[in-house]
Amino acid sequence: MRNDALLYRRFGPPGEVLALESQPLGPPEPGRVRVRMIAAPVNPSDLIPVTGAYGHRVRPPLVAGYEGVGAVVGSGGALAEGTRVLPLRGPGTWQRVVDADPAWLVAVPDDIPTELAARAYINPLSAQLMLEAWPVAGRRVLLTAAGSACAGLLALWAFAAGARSVTGIVRSAAHGPALAALGVEPVTMADTAAVTAAAARAEVAFDAVGGPLAEAILDAMPPGGDFVSYGLLSGQPFAVPAVRPALRRFHLRDRLATVAPETWQGWFRTLWPRLRRAPLPGVATVPLAEWRRALALFHTAGRRDKPLLVMG
Ligand SMILES: NC(=O)c1ccc[n+]([C@@H]2O[C@H](COP(=O)([O-])OP(=O)(O)OC[C@H]3O[C@@H](n4cnc5c(N)ncnc54)[C@H](OP(=O)(O)O)[C@@H]3O)[C@@H](O)[C@H]2O)c1
Incomplete structure (x- = not known):
């Protein structure tokens, strides 16, 4: 064989x-x-x-x-x-x-x-664990690479958790209609004024891009916010300004390092019903x-x- x-x-x-x-x-x-x-x-x-x-x-x-x-x-x-x-x-x-x-x-x-x-694993579990770690109820949420599968789940489950608003920054405008259908306000990455304005309103940002986009968001976000870095699609690192929102990092593997099999199976028992309704x-x-x-x-x-x- x-x-x-x-x-x-x-x-x-x-x-x-x-x-x-x-x-x-x-x-x-x-x-x-x-x-x-x-x-x-x-x-x-x-x-x-x-x-x-x-x-x-x-x-x-x-x-x-x-x-x-x-x-x-x-x-x-x-x-x-x-x-x-x-x-x-x-x-x-x-x-x-x-x-x-x-x-x-x-x-x-x-x-x-x-x-x-x-x-059902990488993106759903990451979205679920990030929203548990940085609750969004009553907060204005900002997403980058918002056309991605992971960001789509973050948006859907952020609204379900009571987020006040969700804005999604996209590289390709083609993602706009699908985001709008979820209730997400789409902003194109090339529109730097709109990116800065969205970041200035954001209380929690989930970033998968890094590089200059992350720097622009960090510069504009209010100091009390949470900036969660969970990907580096640009392949570029980013500098962190002195006065800034709290910089958080999420790596699924960090959460897996210590998880017990019972907890792991429990994560999926929570995920399946949510995924049945996920777009x-x-x-x-x-x-x-x-x-x-x-x-x-x-x-x-x-x-x-x-x-x-x-x-x-
Ligand atoms: N930290 C963790 O544990 C963890 C876990 C899960 C996922 N992630 C991260 O989550 C991100 C999304 O994963 P996914 O599977 O959901 O992706 P996906 O569905 O394959 O979508 C990728 C998206 O990224 C956009 N993109 C690619 N390069 C970009 C760039 N340089 N600047 C801006 N946008 C860019 C694409 O936009 P276009 O349509 O314009 O090409 C596309 O919408 C990845 O960075 C992944 O590594 C991290």
């Missing part, structure tokens, strides 16, 4: 260093659950480590991909064959077979569509063998759909 895996053997641009390799597949280690992957999305969080941005804690060769959904094919009788699960926190998910640690395996409720289950963007499905096409879709400015690798 063989397994196809999209892996990288050195850091670099994902299009250059990722390669689909076929490898022999032995039996799973004792205690692991063998999962045949069905689908996995392409998120910024999957590609950033490939570039070497986290070179201090990840070491290739590695299979890429942090989330996805599959079906149980071998569990020593613990789980019914075919049960849909999220095989998380183990080997990369951009491969046809994952041998998962049952402690972190998440069962998918029957009514959750596969394309939603595939995206996650659509998906563009791409067979694993055509992964380069998935990367090209990923890099299309203004895209709404999330590329979803289907393992076949």
Whole structure:
């Protein structure tokens, strides 16, 4: 038996260093659950480590991909064959077979569509944990990269938590209508006056861009606010002014470092009902063998759909 895996053997641009390799597949280690992957999305969080941005804690060769959904094919009788699960926190998910640690395996409720289950972890859990850590009730919220899946969930759940308003800064104006439909006021990144005005009103900002945009927001935000940095899509760091809102940093991996399996499973019990009502963007499905096409879709400015690798 063989397994196809999209892996990288050195850091670099994902299009250059990722390669689909076929490898022999032995039996799973004792205690692991063998999962045949069905689908996995392409998120910024999957590609950033490939570039070497986290070179201090990840070491290739590695299979890429942090989330996805599959079906149980071998569990020593613990789980019914075919049960849909999220095989998380183990080997990369951009491969046809994952041998998962049952402690972190998440069962998918029957009514959750596969394309939603595939995206139920990185962004939903991060949005949920950020809103718990920095409550937004009664506050004016500002989001950057507001067209992203993560920002869409932050917006939806910020309103549900009683946020006074949500403003979303976008690079591509194409995201405006979808944001407006959520009740979010869209602002384009190029409109620096509007960005400054939105930041001056913001009491909590969730930033995934960094660089000059983060600096502009930090400069304009009132001192009592919270500026939460959770991504660096610009690839550029940012300077922090002396008089500023409180700078917070969110990394999902920090929260995972100490979580107990019971708490972890509890997070998903909270997430599933919320996800049933969440307007996650659509998906563009791409067979694993055509992964380069998935990367090209990923890099299309203004895209709404999330590329979803289907393992076949
Ligand atoms: N810290 C954590 O633990 C954690 C957890 C989850 C997610 N994240 C971060 O959350 C962010 C969003 O992830 P996602 O999966 O939701 O993304 P996504 O759905 O793939 O959307 C990416 C969005 O980012 C925008 N974008 C890309 N580069 C940009 C730039 N240089 N300046 C401004 N906008 C830019 C794109 O805008 P266009 O349409 O204009 O291309 C697109 O709307 C990423 O930074 C990711 O690393 C962090």
